Amino acid sequence: MAESNRFDEDLIGLDPDDPEVKAFAAHLDRMQRCEPGFTIEASLDRVADFAESSSRAGGLRWWVAATVAVLIVFGVVVAAWDIIVRAIAWLGAG
Structure with missing residues (x-):
């Protein structure tokens, strides 16, 4: 078992x-x-854990x-793009 004897009571009668x-x-x-x-x-x-269970x-x-993962990645890309555009605008205005 992965957890030494932590779950012995829960796994009584099962092959370790x-x-x-x-x-x-x-x-x-x-x-x-x-x-x-x-x-x-x-x-x-x-x-x-999410990636392991979804696989x-x-x-x-x-x-x-897969849809949740794509939406998360899309959100990160949109947020990064927004930060980059605002940083470029800030540098251009200053």
Whole structure:
């Protein structure tokens, strides 16, 4: 198991070497994580979790995850473009 003996009570009777049991233990770990979510590191971890889970999804869930990812990237590009245009205008006016 990924988490030594942390989830022994939840996984009683299951084979600790089974890949599905390991995935379930990893899922339990993600559900019980209690670090602050307002740091950059936590935000990147959450994005990594989203990317990892969306790569396992299929069908409609995959398309929804891909759409969310594209919208996030589009928002970042629009915000960056706006900052660049305003910076160029500010430098040109000064």
